Amino acid sequence: MHLEYLRDAVQEGWATARVETDAPSLGMLERAKPHKALVSAELLGQALDTVSDGSLITDAGQNVVYANKAFESVTGYSTAEMLGRNCRVLQGPGSDPETIAMMRTVLGRGETFRCEILNYRKNGTPFWNGLTVSPLRDAAGVITHFVSVQRDVTAQRTMQDQLRFLALHDPVTGLPNRTALDQYLFRSTGPGITAVGIIDLDDFKEINDAYGHETGDALLTDFARRLQRRTRDQDFLARVGGDEFVVVITGLSSGNTNEDLSHVAEALHDAVDTGFTIGPGVRVRVRMSMGLALCPPGKSGCEGALRRADAVLYRQKSRKVGRDKWWDVENLTPHPGMEKTMRALSAPARAETTSVSPALASEYRNRLFDGGLRMYFQPIINLQSNQLHCLEALTRLVLKDGSIVPAGRFLPLLSAEETNALLRAGLDEALSQLNVWDTVGSPVGVSVNLSPSTLINPDCSRWVAAALDRHSIAPEQLTLELLETHAADEETHRQAIQQLLDLGVGMSLDDLGSGHSTLKRLTALPFNTVKIDRQLLHQFTSSPLKTMAFLTTMIQMGQDMGWAMVAEGLEDAALTEAVRILGIPYGQGFHIARPMPPEQVLPWIAKAQQSKYAHHDLITTFAGALAYHWQFTRLEAPHSGTLATCPLTAFLGKHPTEETAAELHRQLHSCPNPPSGVPEELLQRLVSKVTANQQDEPGVPFRRPALLGPTQRIDEVGMSPHPGQSL
Structure with a gap:
């Protein structure tokens, strides 16, 4: 960034550059406006050493005259090793010849060149280099030097x-x-x-x-x-x-x-x-x-x-x-x-198969819009602070005998018009309850599921605005969750989402990973929140390394895009701890709280402030231990702190049968460069524990999903709807 400013300043006449031929670096920079002042090569070097990206300066023949400290971090080559050498030293068998030829052509024309190219570090390992090379000219317009910025973009490419x-x-x-x-x-x-x-x-x-x-x-x-x-x-x-x-x-x-x-x-x-x-x-x-x-x-x-x-x-x-x-x-x-x-296959997945007679289907519809609709609320918490983030409002159909029907059983029976009516009725009930909580001094946010077909209805934003006004709810207290689905007309979806955002409400993409999200769709549509599908998370016990790699990628992408990332389906302590250690900010699932009627929400919030969900020890499960150790292994970095303060020490000490793992862990802390293969061996031992039957793990509760019949008493269980049908 500093180098681009320098280049622009030179070209616009704000500065002039003079090369000292007997100096091994750029020399002196003379500022001509508003006051003349000399900047030494030493000061310029100190400034460039604070830049996080690698930087090189070469002479007109592309021989290196300066390399900053970050360049050594990226490539392994020190400044002394690079002086006088051509930066072709970074090229190797995987470097694209066409990109190299294009770079020579563009630089030969005296223009700035940008690309991503496979380069090689001093130790021979490859990395993707986000490269920018710009020319520097003297007062006569003659190119005297080239300035390049090197950024390791391997993670982004991956x-x-x-x-x-x-x-x-x-x-x-x-x-x-x-x-x-x-x-x-x-x-x-x-x-x-x-x-x-x-x-x-x-x-x-x-x-x-x-x-x-x-x-x-x-x-x-x-x-x-x-x-x-x-x-x-x-x-x-x-x-x-x-x-x-x-x-x-x-x-x-x-x-x-x-x-x-x-x-x-x-x-x-x-x-x-x-x-x-x-x-x-x-x-x-x-x-x-x-x-x-x-x-x-x-x-x-x-x-x-x-x-x-x-x-x-x-x-x-x-x-x-x-x-x-x-x-x-x-x-x-x-x-x-x-x-x-013929049943259309336009949706990414067919809903839970329902064998409902026409008479029963009619009864469900009539009851739903005649006093049978009830909204349950499931907490979404901040996994780091354990504080409530917001509530998700979930539809329940309550029959006259007090039994409830799962959402996956009645939602597929609804027409598009009935789905629209359900949104309006659900919004009214959810926002009415928010008003009650606001009145007693407990304001919270709520998310309500939105069908893609309802989203593109021209009246959708008007319905939402009217409901907010009717119940005196601030727009920022409401988030609408859009089920991940195939967008036949992405522009129509974008416009519809923007109309809702203009109201001040939040927009969330639900069930990321259930089948139809693309990088273009994720970046093109203006979501505030992205929820990771439970099926992806539930692969943790069978494919933990792949799952962690995906989650880490999504965390980084969420940070870059400004999304609030939510992990759904946290049904046991192990998975909850693992995603927290990996850095997913928010979580939702049965381990945290089951969906509950509105009268139970405030007592739950009060109870949650206590120590039930507090993590006094950072690591309490093998899944958490694996997530913690993996973050160091993937970066080939030593564990931070001493053996005594490392959280793995206390955890492994509670498992006497894991003496081998404890010894491997001690070796990691015994010297800066532990024996080769030790981090990987400890990683594999932890993987084997996670992929084994977790019912045998001490201190890790295992929740076997309950068998539920077609209906169940409303006071017996807070039922979750079928995945993808949580409206």
Whole structure:
């Protein structure tokens, strides 16, 4: 920044530069306006040494005459080692020849050059260099020197690569997600006939309910791996959400289409021919169904086939008891009215399957808008201070007998108009309660879920403004949470969000990582808050290193973009501690508090001020220990402080069986450069503890998700809605 100012000052006549030929640096800088003063090379060097980016100054022949201290930190080369050398010393086998040639061309024209290029440190390790090179001219306009700024942007490049991967891949299975599928289907099909198949696990919900989401995710990951091994190289496999997968089968012969499909289907079914081990001594079997449709030629053909395949799947699952095969293909001459039975796949994931009779659906709708709506509130806390950050308002349907219906059971039944009406009614109840709390001197903020279809309604901002005015609520007390979804018209969404922001309310992106966020979407839409999807966090016990890498990337991105980052689904002490140590500012989940009726909120806040959620010891779980140690290992940095003050010491001391880990930890503190491999060995030991059965860990509570029936007494449990349906 200082060097760019200097260059501009020289070019604008505010300063002149004179090179002292017998000095090994830039020499003297003479300020001509408003007063003449000489700045010594020593003072200039001291100033440049305070700059956090690496800086080089070369002569016109590009031989180095000055390097600041930050340059040594970035590259490992000291000033003495660089003097007189050409900065080509940083280039290596991975440096892009075209970028190097372009740099020579641009500098040869006397212009500033900016790029990101792969360079190499003194020890041979590569790093991405965010490079800016600018010329310095004398009073006659002749180039006398070049000034470069070097910034290590490896972390940013890695983050971009990770975000690009996550934008197109399912976080649980690693398969392409719905966005990647949409892109694949948009491309023209290859030679031969193409078929699109939608696969659904018949018995997954029962297993997920009985054994919990983590077990369900592990089963889905195993199932996806089996499908991949049985999918032909030319075919495309994706997970579109829940227990649904899509396979695009290409190159089918026109004369033997059914026979080809039979061979493919038989190979795919091998994925469930053997059971799945989901725990010690626990093995389950699942069945699957598939609906297939053929793609006509053209880019839009497969999109239509996807909808038709979904209709076939729906029909196939409805008769799974007496069917003769697990898959079926569309009738190419569908009977009239068949389109009415097709369920669109425009959403990233289908909601929890509901088998509600028309009469019961009508009862739910009538009750919802006739005294049955009730808002529960779930606290979101500051994970560092344990203070309340805000409350999320969650919809509950209370039946006349006092039982409640999960949101995932009634929300899919609502039309767009009814969803709009639900927002208005929910806002009224939530803001009315905020007014009550304001009156008694306990002002809080609240977030209310907003459907994407309601967001783009032209009246949405008017509804919100009227509700705020009606209940005398300051706009900054309200945040609207927008479910992460595919934005067909990003500009429409941006304008709608901006109208709400103009009111003064906050905007939050809910469920980041559930399938459709891209770097462009995240940066283009003006969100204040981003909530990390619980499915990503729940991978911590199976893939802790990958999960921590993603979370760290998102934390850095949140800091750069000014987002408040919230971790959802914190259901046990271990995960809560790990995300706190990693630096996620805010958290929400059953471990902190279950959703509660409004009359319980103020007592909870008062109780939460006590020591229940205070972390007197920094580390109390193996997940926390892993998160703490990983932050040093990934940067190849020693643990801070002494062995006695390091929080790992006290934690490992409470686990006598971990003497090996304790000894490795002692070696880390015994000398500045511990034996090679010690940090990595300790890391792997902690990983093994986290990925093992956490029920055996001392002091780490394990919460097995409760089995819930279709309805339950309202005073028995504060139910969470189905993921993605927390309106």
